Amino acid sequence: MSTQHAKAAERFIRNKAQEEWHNETLRLVREKRDRQALLLPCWEQLRQLASQIKMHTITHLDKYIEQFANQAEANGAIVHWAKDAREHNDIIYAILGEHQVKKLVKSKSMLTEECHLNPYLISRGIEVVESDLGERILQLMDKPPSHIVMPAIHIKRQEVGKLFEEKLHTEKGNSDPGYLTHAARLHLRNEFLTAGAALTGANFGVAATGDVVVCTNEGNADMGTSFAKLHIVSMGIEKVTPHYQALSVFVRLLARSATGQPATTYTSHYRKPRKGCQMHIVLVDNGRSDILGDADHIQTLKCIRCAACMNTCPVYRRSGGYAYTYFIPGPIGINLGMLKSPGEYYDNVSACSLCYSCNNVCPAKIDLADQIYKWRQQLYSLGKADRTKKLLSGGLRYIFTRPALYGAALRLAPIINKTPRFLIYNNLNAWGKGRELPAFAKESFTRMQEKGKIT
């Protein structure tokens, strides 16, 4: 019984060259992250502080989110509260309607992805333009992101070249990244100048000052908000951080963990609306406050969405973002998906070798692998355990708890070494796919010790 993840991963690895490229490229991003981390002697101290600040903030979330909202309102922003995705979308649609906005230009926001904002608005006649290059490529292809920081990491330059030929009328056969990026710059510049509203996400919201902080390399959030008279911020309530002192810790960690840069090109602080313009902030719960009550999984709320856990994950690197059934892939996505709906997203918990690499790179020290392990323990009670594995572990338990039987089985085990291959490597043995069994020793350790062969 294969999970959805295993089946999708099988499709991904059929293209060996693409699998290798994906694996190597993300591994390089991980190495860039390591180089940046090693440059800072206080790196581990920063991670520890980030974890502690986040635990403090999310366990005092009512206080900080209210302080943030009050500050933002005092600065002249208009704050909205959304219980779930539907409310979030309705609020944004109403704001756009009030200002008769026909075109919305967006910078990257995983929260709007979570709320399915784009299809909601498009079906109501709003033109929605993604402005992050990777997001724009995917939007024109009608595909979802496969990574939360590098959304189009699975797309080859030739595909982008072909796409732009058709949509942006670029030269035939030209798939040079520099050329294509320049074409997108010209195309999106026009969108920035003509959109009626700009939507951004929020990397951080500062409670003490009411600042919304947005980090980009492209400058697309800044371009959008510099022209449209309306700026809408879509922000998850867990993105609040108490003050600048706390923020400085996260800003130092974010880009280094995400892409191995010392900082993103732009770290923008939006405190007040532009003169004569409006700034709306939509604070979204959508299940976050429920997670606060789940001691096993509360730490997912520490996430700053840097994607370091994906870049380091051997399963993610070799299976691609589309192998996961939740829109956020990798270790953090496995956990967030289970928190959203275990019955719907349980397939992803198998996508982990429990190597714990994610725990070791997470800038906020989320116990990602421990949580995945805990979910696996619950699969049986959810009615989602793999029956073959369950049967097998039941059988092994029977043997392991009976020493005499275990001894007998061990003496017989070397027979496997001489068994014809087709009896071992067949469809009944999932563990024999793509790997070889080690040879069983002729004698067990206990027997060797009894015979005095071990001194």
Added chain:
Amino acid sequence: MSTKNDILSNIRSHSGKTYAMPVIEPDAIRYTDTAARFMEVLKSVGGSAIELQEGEDINARIMSLYPEARSIASNLPEIRIATINPDEIATPHLLNGTALAVVRGEIGVAENGCVWIPQNVKEKAVCFIAEYLLILLDKNNIVSNMHEAYAKIGFNDYGFGVFISGPSKTADIEQALVIGAHGAKGVVVFLTA
């Protein structure tokens, strides 16, 4: 209002163990020569910094660096060669096509090449839309790290500020680094004494 209360009360009803705020005093890196480190890091992220000599003519230096620049946007009085004043335009859209923007930065950060630019012009677009960006920065205002920077930054009444570290960039096509995504294709910082 009721949604706000619902969310706040749901947060409270799910609250369990609470955690204290740690003392935030990491042994953050400090450089003896912050300007030298700043210049080095800025170069590594695709920008560059030039130390101006005392009494050097800024306008002449700009013209020699950007001989092709026909439209120069700046509201700084010392930039006499400016062709557009971003304080005096009716809409930010009129800045489209600007070749060079000259703005003043207030704090440089050695560890990551960032310069803090509080909005000090009517249209913040000027920092992003020009093909090239030139930032004037007092060499004595370069701190070692972001903790020091955040302790010092200030805002003007415009209520916007940005840390800029080098030119706009993207690697969204096959992780190939391309300079000049949406913002400036080149960033030069003039360090003044």
